[in-house]
Amino acid sequence: MEDITPIPAAIVDEVYMKSGLSVLSKASIREMGKLVNEIEARSGKKFIHMEMGVPGLPATKIGVDAEIKALSEGVASIYPNIEGIPQVKKEASRFVKLMMDVDISPQGCVPTVGSMQGGLAAFMTAGFRDKKRDTILFIDPGFPVQKQQLSLLGIPYKTFDVYRFRGDKLKDKLESYLKDDNIAAIVYSSPNNPSWICLTDKELKIIGEKATEHDLIVIEDLAYFGMDFRKDYSVPGEPPFQPTVAKYTDNYLLMISASKIFSYAGQRIAFVAISDTLYHRKYPDLKLRFSSDEFGHYLVYGALYGISSGTSHSAQYALAAMLKSVNDGDFNFVDPIKEYGEKAKIMKRLFLENGFEIVYDKDEDLPLADGFYFTIAYPGMLSDELLKEFLYYGISAISLSITGSENKQGLRACVSFVQREELPVLEERLKIFAQNHPR
């Protein structure tokens, strides 16, 4: 094997053995990163990194400048308002109106320490609101850490892979979980991490109508807002608007993160946007844990206060400035990140030309968009085997099996960290892989 793979097999085998990771497909993103870094250090060969969902573009300068200005004016010494500074609340509410055509008052728009914290607070509030409804339902595949958050909270969850239940089929599938009335909330991301499927308006309508019918909350994770590049969602106040369940129910909470759309992951800033109706809904069981039974009040003064006493003051200024520039039509946030779609198109072609298949390939009858992630499989190879084999070829990814996908063969490939200059290297490595593994 030593002569025929780009990374010497002896090094891969030794590092892998020492890592203690017996089943590679169970490795988390960070564990995979650690293993690969070690092989790189030992072999002196750089990997094509497709495991981590880091932005890979410089942070939006408008945010950086606003944050520096706020810091130099002294905000670092002052606790931020937990509900968020007025500027960020106002611009978040405008953003939701101008980019989604949805009305949410500034009160319901609350900055969080990334959507990770927004999710944690949302899971707590939705999961604790009614003792009889204690279970969260994931429309998977999904972002694995969210399930870890539920384990931390002791909140049970159920999940199904939407792959075989697209379009009208989603209705009966959802009903099969909802009929017992123990589901507190439905969670999904769209565009989706890891599969990059985008739920269609028909599917969002089904979810929204079921949420109203069963009185449950939809937690819509829009970490990849506007990044379905098949349509241009970038013009404020003009259709097409980012599709959302908010059009079909009042029981929703949206999570909008600056990490990917503004390449601002390092500052951990996002916001939740809670529908006006949900914000003011009273859930008596919240009083078992807190002084108020109001959903929005609990989320802010019960959950967020307890977790971190609000969100970094300067990052709120950054978010307010970035949202304002988008809202005012001064900054097209989609332009810089379109690069991900363009790279994905090339990378998918390279994989397909070398015998791979795309696992999640359609939104109902439409070909999937090219974006931040795509999913691959090599016929006849299980994901564990493929992940391990990739190590010899200097390619890293993560297994779909940690994302709630029922697909046993698939891997998630993230395009963001792969540089254009690395694409010929990827092509060469895939060619050698295909030669060594004839189909």
Ligand SMILES: Cc1ncc(COP(=O)(O)O)c(C=O)c1O
């Ligand atoms: C679907 C999804 N939700 C949430 C997050 C976390 O976002 P944040 O960086 O704002 O915490 C990510 C990040 O990769 C994601 O992919």
